[in-house]
Amino acid sequence: MKQSFLSIDEILQGYDAVSTLYPYVPPMLLWRSWEYAAYQRYTLPEPVLDIGCGDGRYFQLVWPQIQNVVGVDMDPGVADAARRSQVYRGVVVSQAHELPTFAHTFASAFANCSLEHMDHLDAVLAGIARNLQSHSPFLLSVVTEKFVEWRSLPALVDHLDDPARATALQLEYERYHHLVNPLPLAGWLQQLDKAGFEVLEHIAILPEMTSRLFLFLDHMWHVRRGSNELGDYLYPYLTSIPQFPAAFREIMSGVLKLEQDWTVGSGVVFYARKR
Numbered sequence: 050m051k052q053s054f055l056s057i058d059e060i061l062q063g064y065d066a067v068s069t070l071y072p073y074v075p076p077m078l079l080w081r082s083w084e085y086a087a088y089q090r091y092t093l094p095e096p097v098l099d100i101g102c103g104d105g106r107y108f109q110l111v112w113p114q115i116q117n118v119v120g121v122d123m124d125p126g127v128a129d130a131a132r133r134s135q136v137y138r139g140v141v142v143s144q145a146h147e148l149p150t151f152a153h154t155f156a157s158a159f160a161n162c163s164l165e166h167m168d169h170l171d172a173v174l175a176g177i178a179r180n181l182q183s184h185s186p187f188l189l190s191v192v193t194e195k196f197v198e199w200r201s202l203p204a205l206v207d208h209l210d211d212p213a214r215a216t217a218l219q220l221e222y223e224r225y226h227h228l229v230n231p232l233p234l235a236g237w238l239q240q241l242d243k244a245g246f247e248v249l250e251h252i253a254i255l256p257e258m259t260s261r262l263f264l265f266l267d268h269m270w271h272v273r274r275g276s277n278e279l280g281d282y283l284y285p286y287l288t289s290i291p292q293f294p295a296a297f298r299e300i301m302s303g304v305l306k307l308e309q310d311w312t313v314g315s316g317v318v319f320y321a322r323k324r
Contacts, residue, residue: 073287076267083254087318094156101163105136148176160189174244195315246321253314260315
């Protein structure tokens with residue numbers, strides 16, 4: 050298994066692409082830029098199975114040339130948005146661990162930052178493998194245990210002598226994301242191997258400095274204020290600053306230059322193949 054690394058130029062090119070979708074959402078800009086950069090190194094033969102597809106806009110941004118893709122999402126409202134996007138040949142509403150056996154098998158599968166949120170991971174991976182042709186690629190992005198270890202806002206609150214509030218913030222954040230599988234690299238490799246996948250390559254994404262910035266901003270964005278989140282107040286403020294996307298790019302570029310260890314991240318992209 051090969052470990053590869055992204056360059057700063059690749060990540061910033063990812064930022065330029067992703068900022069067309071999320072120009073005023075800093076956490077999304079940080080995380081999706083790394084994923085986009087990694088995905089540009091791979092191709093997905095058609096037909097493609099997209100697990101946890103969301104509204105389809107990100108898939109279309111990454112692979113605008115792909116025409117034959119089927120999406121799966123558990124949320125009927127999100128699935129409706131995916132159908133309206135016209136990215137997908139079809140969209141199935143299903144829990145991932147109850148994935149149906151399709152009438153035809155797929156030539157590749159994709160799961161963008163979704164498996165860490167899914168219960169019954171063994172069944173999820175088995176369902177994906179069942180619907181793939183032999184030797185088909187499976188491209189996925191997931192979080193690692195560092196996503197929890199490098200938490201920033203709860204750590205800051207803890208240092209301010211409020212450990213109970215720090216714990217509550219972390220639990221609230223994990224519940225919001227339904228974070229059930231923040232596995233270490235070895236844990237993900239074991240799960241994929243057990244499901245019949247051989248990992249050919251992996252890329253660590255968001256090393257420590259970038260992760261701590263992301264986790265601080267993402268925590269802040271999702272802190273509850275009554276029935277709303279803090280992000281509901283921050284977003285209109287940021288949209289009032291036209292130069293924000295370009296200025297935040299400079300911040301991200303500076304943080305990337307501070308990274309010391311690119312071998313470990315709070316996320317990882319795997320390029321695997323069904324045996």
